[in-house]
Amino acid sequence: MKNNYFTILGIVLCLFMGCNSDDEDVKAVENMPDWFKIEDKPGEINHLIYGIYKDYGVTIFINDTLGYEELGEDAYGNPVVHTELFNMGYYVYGTYTDGRMRLSSDTVAMIIAVNMIKDRVIPYLPEESVYRPLSFLLADSILLTETISYTPVTREVNVYGKGLRGIVVGRLNAMKEMEQDELNMLGGEILAVKSADWILEFCVDELEDYYKITGEDQYGKTSTESPFSPAPKPEELGFIRRVDALISGRKYMKNPDRKQDIQDYVTVIYAYRGEESRFYELYSTYPKVIDKFKLMRPIVEKYEIANGIK
Template sequence: MKAKILFLGYICGMFLLGSCYKESDISPSYMDRNWYILEDSENPLDHQRYLVYKEYGIPIFYKDTIGVQDRGVDAFGEPVIYYEVIDPDYTIETMYKKTTFELSDQEDALIEGVKFIKDRVIPELISPVLYPRCFLLVKKVTLSNLSSYEGNCFRGMMTTLVSHVEKLKDMSDVELNRLAVEVVGEQIGAYLADSCIVELESFINVSRKEVNPNGSLYAFRLTGGTTPKMAPVANFGFLSFDRKEANNANTCQTVTEQRDVMDYVTEVYMNDDAAFKEKYKDYPYVLKKYDLMKKVVADMKARFK
């Protein structure tokens, strides 16, 4: 009985202690702000962005700083200003920097970029599951490993970069289509690599087991001792190579599984079997993987529809 009374006294004491705090002691957490909500605007560019957001829920940005928030003052009375910045390289696994980019200030070009995303990219992303968190339109994106090269797009956790926004108006329909399917290939390829392991097993096993019975050729360094650098990686079933050592004439590293999936998804979405099979007619592993990826993509579309 005595223990019960002591316990009740403890609870009452905690309640009274908690009630002594004033409302002025409570401070905002600043954690409830959604920086990815777009509001309508009279500005033509921002209005077009809003229309896309309203219809699909996908924000399109053209600046990497997407918000500013006054968070009061610090212990010394100095103002605390928070900036929400999109970091394409953000990942929970590493801080390795892969991209640098240049923003555009050409409003007409950026409006074309919004229309490009709306008309050519989003229609191919047939489910919100395949949508990026946002798109960031840029003038130029440079991808880096040990060497650097200009890219067309880059998919990160926080955003998908879409480059060449100032060149869109001068691109041919073929060039626009190629850029669009590369963006689509990044999105859908990443989804398949992350979520469709069973469906991709036959595709992955071509380069993991079939080409080289002794082991996987993914992220594998080919050297002068194994194959001449000039021999196409298509010999081994790949459409591109990892550019870590692009300037080294003696070595060549194959791509990762995810990059391989992205490459083949892009080619499938080009929807030109005849041209692809003519180009790679001498590379049986490529043709086999292409047909396998066509089935994976077709099955994915059927599931979402």
């Protein structure tokens, strides 16, 4: 009987110690560094991104190394240091690399990019929402690899927003040569990454009339063109642009799919915010583009109201 008593007591003590151990682990997690906190450092660009963080709570990185954390020592007394990186393909269940980036060392281009984000992006970010990016990382270029017709194809993109760390903003390699309209379009493209996801999920009914303008059978359709049978311009069908396609090793152009088309229109709505008359003049000979733009405007406003923007 006495032996059973000590056995039960031992089990209870083990469980108690296990619970304490769990509590300590929880505290350790709570004390983890805030990788998205920006400290003020010497240098014009560092002062600028610190001011953005202090004034707007928006984190902008210019390097994919977010920081270091000392974890103790190994068996030989050597320090164990963890390096936290901005992995652009970081997802909930691991990492997926469908793209890669090249970082920039051009301070002037970084300053242009930060001011563009301040003027064209931050005013339209949700205050607290899953549709608010955790951060922005500035990159010289972003290279995205897609498999098209079983063939890997690599192309440069302006923005990458699939990962959980935040949105990667590319094109710093061309930033200094960009006109203001191009910078506005890039700002709109950044905003379209998250807002298009919301629109696709919560505006299904409103999008039915939007799709009808172009014709649902036109989305994703390959445009084969020859001197004898020229393909219609994308604007004639109601698209802002076409995208690259690869069929049997040959390059073609194709119409965007639904999501890309929505992103394109959200992009121009933000790029021409307050200057809609310029957009109407630019596409005055393409009535389908004008009609889709007018239909998308209240949809974007619905997104902003639902996410506390304005």
